[in-house]
Amino acid sequence: MATMKDIARLAGVSTSTVSHVINQTRFVSEEIATRVNTAAQELHYTPSALARSLKMNRTKTLGMLVTTSMNPFFGEVVKGVERSCYNQGYNLILCNTEGDNERMRTSIDTLLQKRVDGLMLMCAAVAGETLTEFERYPDIPVVVMDWGPTVATSTDKILDNSFSGGFMAAQYLIDCGHRQIGCVTGPLSQYQALNRYQGFQKALKEAGIAENPAWTIESDFECEGGYAAFNQLAATGTLPTALFAGNDMMAMGMISAANELGIKIPEQLSLIGYDDIRIAQFMTPPLTTIHQPKYRLGKAAVEALLLKLQNPQSEPQIIQLEPTLVIRESVIEQQ
The missing domain is CATH 3.40.50.2300 (Response regulator)
Known part of the structure; x- marks a missing residue:
């Protein structure tokens, strides 16, 4: 696997210059930037996501804890979350609780160990006291979605009316x-x-x-x-x-x-x-x-997390999505 040193050697520049070009941390002339990018392409260089996350203190990854159910409702919400993450350049780690409290705790630990940038909870099994677990990680924003605990006061909430x-x-x-x-x-x-x-x-x-x-x-x-x-x-x-x-x-x-x-x-x-x-x-x-509005529910949760990452001191907000009536054929007028 090619390294920045390999690119520097091929492009005839210093390793620090290669770093500045790849990470866009300092102005580099167009001629040198072209040489570095060409060398990187020839060597099939792929930046280390781990190294970048350590340097930027961000993993560009969000975590989601969801109640397992046969209900397609959850899949439609997750679709909104996944698409929004992709559009924003983020990865998503999805954990199912299967209605098991122990698995829920294990999933929370896994997401925190993966150093996710933020968490979305759509799990009715998460009791209010469980949310105190996240207080040990004040830098990680949490958004509670519909089907999540509503007793939390320090988190953003996305709810159906x-x-x-x-x-x-x-x-x-x-x-x-x-x-x-x-x-x-x-x-x-x-x-x-x-x-x-x-x-x-x-x-x-x-x-x-x-x-x-x-x-x-x-x-x-x-x-x-x-x-x-x-x-x-x-x-x-x-x-x-x-x-x-x-x-x-x-x-x-x-x-x-x-x-x-x-x-x-x-x-x-x-x-x-x-x-x-x-x-x-x-x-x-x-x-x-x-x-x-299931897709919008997922999209709103991602947007709320990213806003919290940009403004950590912002006040918790409640976003309420309004339902609508869809008339089909299972109701008729009573004569």
């Missing part, structure tokens, strides 16, 4: 004439699930619709949870005319359970989801849902 989204979902069902409305939530210990449910409740209350406890079930944001929740609802003997699923994955499981029970969606029961994962438009029927 889940309350508004839940309200929007219920309001659309109400506008379609439904008065018997149920809800399958995600784990209410999690910020997104609770806020979506509270938005749903507000819409019902403002419309003067009483919430039926038998039609409200807490689940797990996974297909299996939606499937089990629908069967639990069906077992009560009386179904509502419309249901709000806390995310599209649960809605998918609910559609499967309804199909097995011979319940037609939307003819017998309307269904609205949340997230607008790509597969939602290909469900049968195509799913009416609340769109969450």
